[in-house]
Amino acid sequence: MKALLIRDLRLAVRAGGGFGLALAFFLIVVTLVPFAVGPQPEVLGEIAAGVLWLGALLACLLSLDRIFALDYEDGSLELLATAPVPMEGAVSVKALAHWLTTGLPLVLAAPVLGVLLHLPGPGFLWLTISLAVGTPALSVIGCFGAALTVGLKRGGLLLSLIVLPLYVPVLIFGAEVARRGVDGLAVGTPLALLGGLTAGAVALLPFAAAAAIRINLR
Amino acid sequence: MSIWEYANPVKFMATSGRILPACAVLAAVVTLVGLGWGFFATPEDYKQGATVKIIFIHVPAAMMAINAWAMMLVASLIWVVRRHHVSALAAKAAAPVGVAMTLIALFTGAVWGQPMWGTWWAWDPRLTSFLILFLFYLGYMALWAAIDDPDTAADLTSVLCLVGSVFAILSRYAVNFWNQGLHQGASVLRAGAVTGSDTEEKVSNVYALPLFVSMAGFFLLFLALVLMGTRTEIRARRIKALEARARMADA
Numbered sequence: 001m002k003a004l005l006i007r008d009l010r011l012a013v014r015a016g017g018g019f020g021l022a023l024a025f026f027l028i029v030v031t032l033v034p035f036a037v038g039p040q041p042e043v044l045g046e047i048a049a050g051v052l053w054l055g056a057l058l059a060c061l062l063s064l065d066r067i068f069a070l071d072y073e074d075g076s077l078e079l080l081a082t083a084p085v086p087m088e089g090a091v092s093v094k095a096l097a098h099w100l101t102t103g104l105p106l107v108l109a110a111p112v113l114g115v116l117l118h119l120p121g122p123g124f125l126w127l128t129i130s131l132a133v134g135t136p137a138l139s140v141i142g143c144f145g146a147a148l149t150v151g152l153k154r155g156g157l158l159l160s161l162i163v164l165p166l167y168v169p170v171l172i173f174g175a176e177v178a179r180r181g182v183d184g185l186a187v188g189t190p191l192a193l194l195g196g197l198t199a200g201a202v203a204l205l206p207f208a209a210a211a212a213i214r215i216n217l218r
Numbered sequence: 219m220s221i222w223e224y225a226n227p228v229k230f231m232a233t234s235g236r237i238l239p240a241c242a243v244l245a246a247v248v249t250l251v252g253l254g255w256g257f258f259a260t261p262e263d264y265k266q267g268a269t270v271k272i273i274f275i276h277v278p279a280a281m282m283a284i285n286a287w288a289m290m291l292v293a294s295l296i297w298v299v300r301r302h303h304v305s306a307l308a309a310k311a312a313a314p315v316g317v318a319m320t321l322i323a324l325f326t327g328a329v330w331g332q333p334m335w336g337t338w339w340a341w342d343p344r345l346t347s348f349l350i351l352f353l354f355y356l357g358y359m360a361l362w363a364a365i366d367d368p369d370t371a372a373d374l375t376s377v378l379c380l381v382g383s384v385f386a387i388l389s390r391y392a393v394n395f396w397n398q399g400l401h402q403g404a405s406v407l408r409a410g411a412v413t414g415s416d417t418e419e420k421v422s423n424v425y426a427l428p429l430f431v432s433m434a435g436f437f438l439l440f441l442a443l444v445l446m447g448t449r450t451e452i453r454a455r456r457i458k459a460l461e462a463r464a465r466m467a468d469a
Contacts, residue, residue: 144381148361148374158364162357162378165350166385169392176396193395197388208381215373 001085001093008097011070022059022102023109029055030113041118048117049127049178055113056106056131057138057167063102064142065159067094068150068213077150081217087210095136095143095206103135119182126181130194134174137198140205141166147209151216169197225302227452234445241445245438252278252432260424272330274429278436280323283351286316286440290358291383294376304448306372307455309379310362311447315440317355324348343394350389354382368455 033051037043071077080090110131111124119127145163149155173194180187224230256274263270293309296302327345328338339345361378365371 148378149364151370152364155364158357158360161353161360165353165357165389166382168350169385169388172389172392172396190395193392205381208377212374212377215370215377218370 001089004080004085004090004093005097008094009100012097012101020105022063023105025062026055026059026106026109027113029058030116033117045118045120045182048114048119049123049182050175051117052110052114052119052127053131053134053171053175053178056110056135057171059106060102060135060138060142061160061163061167063098064146064163065149065156067098067143067146069146069155072150072216077213078217081214087213088206091143091147091206091209091213092202095140095202095209098143099136099139103131103139107131107135122184123178123182126187127178130174130177130181130191133177133191133194133198134170137170137194137201138167140198140201140209141170144205144209144212147212147216150213170194173197222300222302225300225304227304230304231449231452234449238442238445238449241438242442245435245442247435248431248438249435252428252430252435255428256425256432260428266334269330269333270425272326273425274432276323276326276330277429278433279319279326280348281433282436282440283316283319283323283348285437286312286319287351287354287383287386289444290316290379294379297372298376298380303372303455304452306376307451308444308448309375310372311451312440312444313355313359313362315443315447317352317359319436319440320348320352320355324352341397343390343397346397347386347390347393350393351386354386358382 030051033047033055034044037047068077071080081087083090107128111119111128114124114127142163145159145166148162149159152158173190176190177187177194180190224233253274257271260271262268290309290312293305293312296305297309324345327348331340332338358375358378361375362371365374
């Protein structure tokens, strides 16, 4: 499993696998927002937390179809299925690799981009914390969606249609934590719910994703 | 006699062929009685005027929109556990009906909301979660349409339906948390639904009785449409099998 993780990380960094692509996309979304809503600092500061969460979510979505598609095409997914590692474990490792190459950079970049959107001072800490807690759930849910659509030609659009509704609860609680952080309100409840959501998704969804992959490889 | 023998497509076709006409006629009659009673034989509300009568379409459609997904969940579970093809096809047939009911509920809600709340749409928990339910239906149907092999499609959509149900419920409560809204709480099926006295929180019997008839009508309508859709799916699959066999014979 460790070998698989290292292999996935290497592939992401080396093979033009778009390690920085999600980050660049995130940057572009954030750059476009002021053009759409106007450059007034008060307006931007008001919506910054929500926009940053939405941008991170979309950037994460962008890289999902890479999780299994390449392995499916060159046959290594079938090798994985026959490997002594259970499929659930392999899926979890792949989700972890996706989070390390996409989610974690987004978490680290969000405060920097927050400056561009005039995010109010107290928001930075809670934005980072909420993204750190929430993005693993995005990776795992996305991994499930990618597993469902792996056998399909041009499944990218379908993948978004399936995954985005599943992202709703994570987005609600995550953005709520960041928004309350900006306003200096108590963040305990949404943060606990977000953490519960992530824990539940990480615990259960690999089983669904592994089932979907087994069906697709049949 | 076990209920599972209806999982045999031949047996299902024979039985549903007998039930379907009766079910369709009954659905039409009950729906027409419910709607006719509701539209023409109830008084106008003291506050809402004639617009209150939208309730006779809005509430049954919303009820069936949720129940259709629940039925799909049960049918998917049966497919996953016992692998009866009729069950998977019934789930497939229920999705378009469910999405239509969701649309009707959203549309009549907008038409009702405009004069009552002064807005076509509000980001209210109930409205928003219905919109999300609509998106879930779209994703589910798109996945069915995208996969060629029928068994793989049935398997994958079942997995999506199971996971989607969990997330649909999560979204429902997440949305509640996110915003408090305009929509009134449950006011039709409460303790003492018919016998209880009319209060602020309970819909008056004048409206409740035709509403129940209309709900029954929508339920029968759903049943008839799903039976019809399932029969169509079974026939489509038979045609495909025949065509494949013809091609084999030609080759």
